[in-house]
Amino acid sequence: MSMDSAQNLGTATADPQLQHFIEVETQKQRFQLLVHQMTELCWQEKCMDKPGPKLDSRTEACFVNCVERFIDTSQFILNRLEQTQKSKIAFSESMSD
Amino acid sequence: MDGFGSDFSGKVDTGSIMEQVKVQIAVANAQELLQRMTDKCFRKCIGKPGGSLDNSEQKCIAMCMDRYMDAWNTVSRAYNSRLQKERAKM
Numbered sequence: 001m002s003m004d005s006a007q008n009l010g011t012a013t014a015d016p017q018l019q020h021f022i023e024v025e026t027q028k029q030r031f032q033l034l035v036h037q038m039t040e041l042c043w044q045e046k047c048m049d050k051p052g053p054k055l056d057s058r059t060e061a062c063f064v065n066c067v068e069r070f071i072d073t074s075q076f077i078l079n080r081l082e083q084t085q086k087s088k089i090a091f092s093e094s095m096s097d
Numbered sequence: 098m099d100g101f102g103s104d105f106s107g108k109v110d111t112g113s114i115m116e117q118v119k120v121q122i123a124v125a126n127a128q129e130l131l132q133r134m135t136d137k138c139f140r141k142c143i144g145k146p147g148g149s150l151d152n153s154e155q156k157c158i159a160m161c162m163d164r165y166m167d168a169w170n171t172v173s174r175a176y177n178s179r180l181q182k183e184r185a186k187m
Binding site: 015017018021025028029031032033034035036038039040042043044047048050051052053054055059060063064066067068071 | 111114115118119129130137138140141157160161163164165167168171172173175176179
C-alpha cells in the first residue's frame with residue numbers, strides 16, 4: 001500500500017480508531033518492506049557467499065554494516081539532492097538580479 | 098470470509114475490518130518472504146537444473162532457508178536499532 005492511498009483512506013474514514021489503525025499498519029508495512037529489500041540486497045550482493053550450518057559472526061556483522069551503510073547512503077543522497085537543489089535556486093536567483 | 102465486516106443491519110464493524118486487514122497483511126508478508134527466499138536459494142543451490150531435486154540440493158536449500166531467516170532477523174534488528182538511534186537524535 002502506498003503512503004498516499006493510505007492517507008487518503010485515513011482522511012476518508014470518519015472513524016478515528018480505524019484511521020489510527022491504518023496509520024500504524026502503514027508504518028509497520030513500510031518497515032517490513034524495507035527489511036525485505038535490505039535482506040535481499042545484502043544477501044545477494046554483499047554478505048552471503050555460501051549458506052553454512054549457522055550464521056557466523058562475520059556474516060552477521062556484514063549484514064548489520066550493510067543495513068547501516070544502506071541507510072547512510074540513502075540519507076547522503078537525500079542531503080546532497082537537497083543541497084544541489086538549494087544552490088540551483090540560489091544560482092537562478094542571482095541570475096535574475 | 099464474510100462481507101467485509103458488515104453485519105445484517107449493514108453497519109460496518111471496525112474491529113472485524115481491522116482483523117481482516119491484519120490477516121491480509123500477514124499473508125502478503127509471508128508471500129513476499131517466500132518469493133524472495135525461493136529466488137535466493139534457487140540461485141545459491143541449483144547449479145545446473147537436473148532431472149530432479151537431488152539430495153545435496155535439498156540439503157543446501159534447507160540450510161539456505163534457515164540462513165535467510167537468520168539474515169532477515171538480523172537486518173530487522175539492525176534497522177530497528179538504527180531507527181531508535183535516529184529518533185533519539187531528534
